Amino acid sequence: xxxxxxxxxxxxxxxxxxxxxxxxxxxxxxxxxxxxxxxxxxxxxxxxxxxxxxxxxxxxxxxxxxxxxxxxxxxxxxxxxxxxxxxxxxxxxxxxxxxxxxxxxxxxxxxxxxxxxxxxxxxxxxxxxxxxxxxxxxxxxxxxxxxxxxxxxxxxxxxxxxxxxxxxxxxxxxxxxxxxxxxxxxxxxxxxxxxxxxxx
Amino acid sequence: xxxxxxxxxxxxxxxxxxxxxxxxxxxxxxxxxxxxxxxxxxxxxxxxxxxxxxxxxxxxxxxxxxxxxxxxxxxxxxxxxxxxxxxxxxxxxxxxxxxxxxxxxxxxxxxxxxxxxxxxxxxxxxxxxxxxxxxxxxxxxxxxxxxxxxxxxxxxxxxxxxxxxxxxxxxxxxxxxxxxxxxxxxxxxxxxxxxxxxxx
Amino acid sequence: xxxxxxxxxxxxxxxxxxxxxxxxxxxxxxxxxxxxxxxxxxxxxxxxxxxxxxxxxxxxxxxxxxxxxxxxxxxxxxxxxxxxxxxxxxxxxxxxxxxxxxxxxxxxxxxxxxxxxxxxxxxxxxxxxxxxxxxxxxxxxxxxxxxxxxxxxxxxxxxxxxxxxxxxxxxxxxxxxxxxxxxxxxxxxxxxxxxxxxxx
Amino acid sequence: xxxxxxxxxxxxxxxxxxxxxxxxxxxxxxxxxxxxxxxxxxxxxxxxxxxxxxxxxxxxxxxxxxxxxxxxxxxxxxxxxxxxxxxxxxxxxxxxxxxxxxxxxxxxxxxxxxxxxxxxxxxxxxxxxxxxxxxxxxxxxxxxxxxxxxxxxxxxxxxxxxxxxxxxxxxxxxxxxxxxxxxxxxxxxxxxxxxxxxxx
DNA sequence: TATGAATGAGGCTTCATTCAT
DNA sequence: GATGAATGAAGCCTCATTCAT
Numbered sequence: 001x002x003x004x005x006x007x008x009x010x011x012x013x014x015x016x017x018x019x020x021x022x023x024x025x026x027x028x029x030x031x032x033x034x035x036x037x038x039x040x041x042x043x044x045x046x047x048x049x050x051x052x053x054x055x056x057x058x059x060x061x062x063x064x065x066x067x068x069x070x071x072x073x074x075x076x077x078x079x080x081x082x083x084x085x086x087x088x089x090x091x092x093x094x095x096x097x098x099x100x101x102x103x104x105x106x107x108x109x110x111x112x113x114x115x116x117x118x119x120x121x122x123x124x125x126x127x128x129x130x131x132x133x134x135x136x137x138x139x140x141x142x143x144x145x146x147x148x149x150x151x152x153x154x155x156x157x158x159x160x161x162x163x164x165x166x167x168x169x170x171x172x173x174x175x176x177x178x179x180x181x182x183x184x185x186x187x188x189x190x191x192x193x194x195x196x197x198x199x200x
Numbered sequence: 201x202x203x204x205x206x207x208x209x210x211x212x213x214x215x216x217x218x219x220x221x222x223x224x225x226x227x228x229x230x231x232x233x234x235x236x237x238x239x240x241x242x243x244x245x246x247x248x249x250x251x252x253x254x255x256x257x258x259x260x261x262x263x264x265x266x267x268x269x270x271x272x273x274x275x276x277x278x279x280x281x282x283x284x285x286x287x288x289x290x291x292x293x294x295x296x297x298x299x300x301x302x303x304x305x306x307x308x309x310x311x312x313x314x315x316x317x318x319x320x321x322x323x324x325x326x327x328x329x330x331x332x333x334x335x336x337x338x339x340x341x342x343x344x345x346x347x348x349x350x351x352x353x354x355x356x357x358x359x360x361x362x363x364x365x366x367x368x369x370x371x372x373x374x375x376x377x378x379x380x381x382x383x384x385x386x387x388x389x390x391x392x393x394x395x396x397x398x399x400x
Numbered sequence: 401x402x403x404x405x406x407x408x409x410x411x412x413x414x415x416x417x418x419x420x421x422x423x424x425x426x427x428x429x430x431x432x433x434x435x436x437x438x439x440x441x442x443x444x445x446x447x448x449x450x451x452x453x454x455x456x457x458x459x460x461x462x463x464x465x466x467x468x469x470x471x472x473x474x475x476x477x478x479x480x481x482x483x484x485x486x487x488x489x490x491x492x493x494x495x496x497x498x499x500x501x502x503x504x505x506x507x508x509x510x511x512x513x514x515x516x517x518x519x520x521x522x523x524x525x526x527x528x529x530x531x532x533x534x535x536x537x538x539x540x541x542x543x544x545x546x547x548x549x550x551x552x553x554x555x556x557x558x559x560x561x562x563x564x565x566x567x568x569x570x571x572x573x574x575x576x577x578x579x580x581x582x583x584x585x586x587x588x589x590x591x592x593x594x595x596x597x598x599x600x
Numbered sequence: 601x602x603x604x605x606x607x608x609x610x611x612x613x614x615x616x617x618x619x620x621x622x623x624x625x626x627x628x629x630x631x632x633x634x635x636x637x638x639x640x641x642x643x644x645x646x647x648x649x650x651x652x653x654x655x656x657x658x659x660x661x662x663x664x665x666x667x668x669x670x671x672x673x674x675x676x677x678x679x680x681x682x683x684x685x686x687x688x689x690x691x692x693x694x695x696x697x698x699x700x701x702x703x704x705x706x707x708x709x710x711x712x713x714x715x716x717x718x719x720x721x722x723x724x725x726x727x728x729x730x731x732x733x734x735x736x737x738x739x740x741x742x743x744x745x746x747x748x749x750x751x752x753x754x755x756x757x758x759x760x761x762x763x764x765x766x767x768x769x770x771x772x773x774x775x776x777x778x779x780x781x782x783x784x785x786x787x788x789x790x791x792x793x794x795x796x797x798x799x800x
Numbered sequence: 801t802a803t804g805a806a807t808g809a810g811g812c813t814t815c816a817t818t819c820a821t
Numbered sequence: 822g823a824t825g826a827a828t829g830a831a832g833c834c835t836c837a838t839t840c841a842t
Contacts, residue, residue, distance in 0.1 A: 006805085022312045024224030028833060040807050043834070109309055112222050150384055151376070153369065158388055161365030162358060169357045176351070184350055188358050192392035206823095228816060239817085240824045249816065406826085422712045424624030428812060439813085440828050449812070509709055512622050550784055551776070557769045558762060558788055565761030569753065576751070584750055588758055592792035606802095628837060639838085640803045649837065 019102035219302035419502035619702035
């Protein structure tokens with residue numbers, strides 16, 4: 001393993017507290033107390049509170065990018081229909097977002113508290129991610145299986161809004177499993193972007 | 201007039217700063233400076249910084265509730281089809297949310313920073329709002345025009361996610377007008393919840 | 401009076417502690433404790449610890465410039481010989497520097513701890529001061545009463561080195577009065593820059 | 601060799617940083633980074649940050665003392681006139697101080713940051729040095745070649761002020777060589793302390 | 801000899817709020 | 822109604838030094 005115990009404990013505590021109380025409302029003191037380490041030890045590994053926040057973003061962005069890349073690559077390898085690839089992508093994003101809901105909560109709420117340069121990096125990586133997603137949409141549109149009368153930017157927003165909104169309503173203790181939510185949200189999305197029967 | 205100049209100036213400044221920099225990052229000093237009033241004057245009208253935040257929520261929630269009530273009432277009065285009423289509601293919510301985007305930004309980002317009791321009130325009023333929206337959905341399902349195979353909670357989330365996500369991507373300087381976005385997002389939503397051709 | 405009690409007390413305490421222990425070694429806590437005010441009150445009037453340091457510099461620089469201006473102006477008014485004007489200037493600088501020795505100590509030791517822009521301002525104002533002093537030297541050289549074989553920059557340094565060095569050796573409790581020191585150091589300086597008997 | 605590489609590197613880095621940024625503003629971390637060694641290694645050779653500062657003083661004091669002793673001894677050996685010996689001493693001090701300007705800068709600025717006992721030692725060695733210098737002055741006064749109407753303490757201060765002030769104005773990139781400065785400052789000093797024509 | 805993670809005390813600053821006027 | 826000086830608690834971060842390896 002590459003990360004020491006201190007790093008792990010601190011990140012775990014930070015994630016927990018940030019997602020629960022918010023970034024601004026959580027003090028470094030609380031974090032180190034929850035992690036069971038001293039402030040000095042924490043600052044040995046992280047150069048600022050902002051660093052902790054970014055580390056959380058970084059992990060989430062990396063993870064999602066890797067999964068997207070992998071699913072797209074696998075689909076290409078197998079020659080899957082674009083609709084099937086997109087469905088796999090969407091279901092995976094939703095399921096992963098549920099699995100990493102605390103990260104997602106922090107992501108949505110606290111992006112504006114990152115240092116400007118880091119905020120820019122997050123935006124850049126998010127844009128890259130969206131572009132890969134858009135490529136699938138565009139291919140579907142070209143192939144005539146997705147509707148072409150709505151800007152792709154809006155279609156992208158339409159899907160990712162669901163992903164970001166999960167933490168506002170979904171609870172793992174509720175009646176729906178993550179898989180069900182993933183399947184149903186994906187189905188709603190796909191139905192809304194499908195070529196309508198009479199469409200040209 | 202009901203509100204004095206001080207109240208207006210302060211709320212305007214607070215909204216501007218909270219939506220731009222975030223609630224936690226904005227000091228009371230900055231707000232009063234931007235509003236051109238003194239701290240004492242501000243504290244004469246608002247009992248705390250939290251009060252300012254809540255006032256912003258209050259206005260937005262009242263506004264949206266009033267508009268929803270009005271549209272539903274008008275639809276009932278005219279005996280409009282439920283699909284038409286829902287369309288009107290959705291388009292209005294989107295358009296209004298664009299018009300009040302700063303409020304929406306604050307709403308999404310800073311809800312967790314409100315005092316607990318106020319947070320509870322916001323949740324309650326939001327729930328009431330959603331219940332009125334759900335009534336429309338349920339009526340449509342009962343009438344057989346909307347699909348019944350997806351929980352209404354998910355359909356609600358599916359729509360309001362778009363509304364909350366607007367500030368993440370929409371810019372009034374872009375190619376799309378607010379009306380176009382309202383119409384297109386509504387259309388995407390309605391298509392996804394409509395009874396499918398072969399559905400029972 | 402323009403300054404409140406808090407400002408006065410704080411500056412007095414800061415001057416005392418900075419000159420005694422050094423700027424870096426003195427904590428804001430110590431200053432406010434010595435001044436008998438709270439930290440918050442201090443930060444109401446001074447925006448940083450650096451501000452305190454600069455305030456000390458500012459007062460000293462303003463004072464010295466004002467005195468120099470006045471003496472030069474008076475000399476011009478009365479048509480005094482340049483040597484007499486220079487003597488008056490030098491004696492005054494030395495005497496004033498003894499009177500404000502704590503300020504001078506801080507000045508010498510802690511200039512490099514000022515924020516860069518303030519350091520630049522101090523340098524600028526010091527240069528202006530030196531230029532006015534240099535004008536006297538130059539006039540004396542032109543009139544043939546001061547030697548012309550040594551760069552004025554060195555003559556300036558030769559005199560002000562004595563001024564800065566006072567705090568290293570002079571004590572008001574010693575055998576020499578401030579006036580005596582002023583007169584003797586001035587005499588040493590004037591003798592060293594006078595035209596030598598056989599000089600051309 | 602007596603000093604290991606680590607010691608040399610660390611002292612070199614410390615001198616550079618202390619003279620540039622000041623002692624208090626320089627962290628041990630910066631020093632070891634600049635020296636290319638680790639903290640542990642540094643603390644193996646130096647017991648504290650204060651130790652580094654003192655080592656710089658120690659070297660400078662030893663050097664200057666050695667040179668003074670040597671020049672005085674040589675003068676005695678050759679039976680040189682006191683004025684010639686003093687001239688040699690002064691020119692050497694100035695030239696050496698220019699050569700070791702960083703050390704001098706640190707010396708002037710940071711003496712008050714040494715631990716009390718070390719500060720006392722520095723003062724003691726400085727005093728010894730001055731006493732040897734004073735002996736020359738006194739001899740000259742007794743021989744009637746230097747003026748006797750000014751306390752020797754002031755004459756000493758008058759000379760060493762120039763030495764300490766060098767770093768405030770002299771730059772090796774300027775028009776004057778170190779030798780020229782040494783000669784001219786010495787000449788100014790000697791002229792000011794010489795017996796005046798009409799003096800008794 | 802040397803490493804570098806960890807300590808723990810202390811530093812500077814911010815800020816929502818109060819209160820005498 | 823309105824002022825703005827003052828409070829006091831808390832916040833983030835730095836750093837010289839130690840110590841197990």
